[in-house]
Amino acid sequence: MSAPATGLLDVRGLRISAGEREIVTGIDLHVDPGECLGLVGESGSGKSLAVRAVMDILPRGVRRSGGEVTAGGRFAMVFQNPTTSLDPLMSVGNQIAEVRRFVRGRSRAEAKAEAIELLTQVGIPDPATRYRSRPDQLSGGQRQRVGIAIALATDPDILLCDEPTTALDVTVQAQVLGLLTALRRDRGLTMVMISHDLAVVAQVADRVAVMRAGAVVETGPTASVVGDPQHEYTASLVGAVLDLPEAEDS
Numbered sequence: 001m002s003a004p005a006t007g008l009l010d011v012r013g014l015r016i017s018a019g020e021r022e023i024v025t026g027i028d029l030h031v032d033p034g035e036c037l038g039l040v041g042e043s044g045s046g047k048s049l050a051v052r053a054v055m056d057i058l059p060r061g062v063r064r065s066g067g068e069v070t071a072g073g074r075f076a077m078v079f080q081n082p083t084t085s086l087d088p089l090m091s092v093g094n095q096i097a098e099v100r101r102f103v104r105g106r107s108r109a110e111a112k113a114e115a116i117e118l119l120t121q122v123g124i125p126d127p128a129t130r131y132r133s134r135p136d137q138l139s140g141g142q143r144q145r146v147g148i149a150i151a152l153a154t155d156p157d158i159l160l161c162d163e164p165t166t167a168l169d170v171t172v173q174a175q176v177l178g179l180l181t182a183l184r185r186d187r188g189l190t191m192v193m194i195s196h197d198l199a200v201v202a203q204v205a206d207r208v209a210v211m212r213a214g215a216v217v218e219t220g221p222t223a224s225v226v227g228d229p230q231h232e233y234t235a236s237l238v239g240a241v242l243d244l245p246e247a248e249d250s
């Protein structure tokens with residue numbers, strides 16, 4: 001009774017375990033081409049492990065214990081903390097250029113030109129100069145922009161963003177979300193946006209899947225999940241983050 005996969009990414013019955021403990025207990029997700037799926041839920045609900053399982057980069061001691069992942073494109077991941085994913089000793093430009101050399105076989109000169117172009121696309125000012133900066137010479141927001149440029153350097157179809165703005169100040173957070181939205185539009189990217197913060201997810205996602213304790217408890221179009229949550233847990237998330245006055249007729 002299983003229908004053919006239709007999404008660019010289809011996850012069926014995904015289970016993840018660590019030893020005897022089942023952490024993700026059988027989840028289904030699908031993401032259509034060009035769509036942004038938001039994955040929201042409290043810390044520890046299994047969001048990161050779920051996307052790591054999709055990328056096949058589960059940490060040691062954690063394994064996929066069931067389910068299927070079907071992908072119709074190339075993945076790249078944007079992590080919460082670019083400081084730990086960037087090499088502290090290498091210039092940010094070289095880190096991007098290395099990806100172009102490795103993934104696309106570019107010459108040094110081509111890779112450098114493309115890295116500068118990527119720095120431009122992610123909104124780094126004076127990119128030819130910034131190319132030579134080490135990560136610690138950039139602000140947190142700029143480091144995350146570099147993290148995004150490194151992900152883009154692999155020419156992904158699907159960008160998996162795991163709490164990409166959680167470590168940033170609110171203002172910078174909004175700028176980085178704006179950048180991701182623009183990149184998605186300009187490059188026709190398909191996206192998964194993970195956050196513990198429903199407000200973040202609601203800003204960018206077309207559909208939302210709500211995770212709790214390793215299970216998806218609710219999924220649907222963002223407007224209906226936020227506007228009319230069907231699950232008690234979703235309602236509590238909406239109540240907690242959308243601290244807005246009731247809409248008034250005007």
Ligand SMILES: Nc1ncnc2c1ncn2[C@@H]1O[C@H](COP(=O)(O)OP(=O)(O)O)[C@@H](O)[C@H]1O
Nearest residue numbers: 018023042043044045046047048049050059062
């Ligand atoms: N390397 C690991 N080994 C064992 N358990 C882990 C490991 N990483 C995460 N977990 C457990 O898996 C659960 C889900 O973690 P995670 O996917 O990181 O949650 P989230 O991203 O939703 O905050 C947590 O309870 C966590 O303790």
Ligand SMILES: [Mg+2]
Nearest residue numbers: 047048162163
């Ligand atoms: Mg996480």
